């Protein structure tokens with residue numbers, strides 16, 4: 383049945399869960415258009431519209447002249463736009479005009495408030511991918527991020543572990559209690575087995591499977607806010623951050639909290655791509 387609904391792929395997750403990477407991977411699909419963290423872009427725009435005049439979009443030009451956002455900013459400037467869900471609907475109209483009915487929109491706004499705002503919109507077909515990074519990697523990268531800012535705290539690893547668990551659990555409990563259309567995807571499984579992950583995602587969202595990942599940078603990628611990797615040419619391919627392999631910071635919380643450890647194993651490695659190794663062992 384033909385509908386005028388826009389297919390929206392929403393990436394949910396904690397802070398620093400790797401959503402920018404998944405956003406770019408999905409944007410490499412011929413039908414996918416990445417818009418990054420739409421919720422954050424809207425909030426920043428409402429706060430100070432002119433900040434995007436000199437702010438680079440991942441398509442290569444500044445936000446105020448970007449082929450997608452330029453028009454959206456004009457629409458959002460209207461006084462009639464009172465709420466985020468209204469702004470979102472208006473954005474969808476423009477999305478269809480620019481990319482056509484068969485394109486799907488990728489929104490990596492991550493957090494629950496953004497989901498709650500759009501979940502009841504009539505003009506979308508919502509697919510949620512809950513992206514979760516291995517807690518050991520998360521702890522190490524959060525500690526290094528804090529150190530870079532000159533902040534060092536004892537037992538920061540416990541704090542980050544708790545935050546990782548609470549953020550992910552809260553989103554997931556909400557998605558399952560509302561019976562929303564979602565899947566879990568481990569960041570590790572995405573990085574180690576991108577083709578398998580992409581095939582699973584395509585099946586979930588009902589899009590033709592793509593055989594090759596094309597360049598992650600392309601002209602239909604419009605990430606205006608979020609992680610700096612959106613603009614970094616060195617990070618235009620999938621690379622796994624394996625810092626934690628050689629670190630000890632994660633050991634204390636990981637072994638202390640069985641509940642958290644079990645949750646990590648269950649949700650991050652839910653797709654079982656590692657079975658490839660088991661099969662090869664049986665052949666010997």
Ligand SMILES: [Zn+2]
Pocket residue numbers: 439440441442443448449450451603604605
């Ligand atoms: Zn752009």
